[in-house]
Amino acid sequence: MKHATITTVRSARRLTEMEFAGWVGAAAPGDRLEYHRGFLAVDIVPVISNLPEPERAALKALGARAWWAAEQRLVHLVQERLGPGLFAYIAIARPKPKHAEVSLASLLVDAEAA
């Protein structure tokens, strides 16, 4: 029996919140992205995090955006234990949820009418 190969993409540098959102928007169902490697719960907390403050804040925003994407049913969030206190945080793209389409033109007309 053949098994499909699962490939997880991992960025060479830390992703920004916007880059993560862009990946979510462009990803096909089943695509996997490792958006952080470490111990997220510790890495985002001031004082105990080893990261410089700007990086810590960016990671906190990235984690929040990943959580938001999961709440929007855009991704599944999973973590893989790599060792003691070391995890790979992985987002797996889901099929895009269906929403009623709203054209920008109709929005602008409504805004004019209001």
Next chain:
Amino acid sequence: MQRQISEPDLVTILDEADAAAARLRRRLGLPRADLDDLRQDLLLDLIRRLPAFDARRGSIGAFAGIVSRNQASRIATRVARERRATGGRLLSLDAPAGDGTTLGDRLGETDSLSAWHGHCVALDAVIDARIDLARALGALHPRDRSLCAAATQCPVRALAARGLGSRATLYRRLRDLRCALAAHGGRAA
């Protein structure tokens, strides 16, 4: 004073314009399809300068010949300048390209001048982007959609003045909106 032009004079003018256009086309090595354009340019210039014609100084044919020659010289200079700017000769879209087609028939949207200048010219890509945006807008909260519509028309300062929130709040909301739109498949234009 407006001078009435007689029929023989008109025929002379048209003949001069025809001859000058044919000479110019040959001199510049332009395709036959450009002949009508050249003739029109020459004729328009001739008609515009006709009030300056003085019958005491010469015939209408001589006048038309001089005016056409001067205008032909200006057109030749313009064509040479365009060729220098584009690194070669300009081809008319009406130029025959074989099999009964014209050059315009054979050029795709991606070969157009707009494409050279980096504009988006692929119609299907524009439609895809519009559908993606409509889907992404559909996924937003109605409050955020109205902010999107407002932000396309006013700067943040004006939005703040309209009571939609402080500038800091608006910038934060717009940053969130960008991420949300991107995550729902909306691409930057």
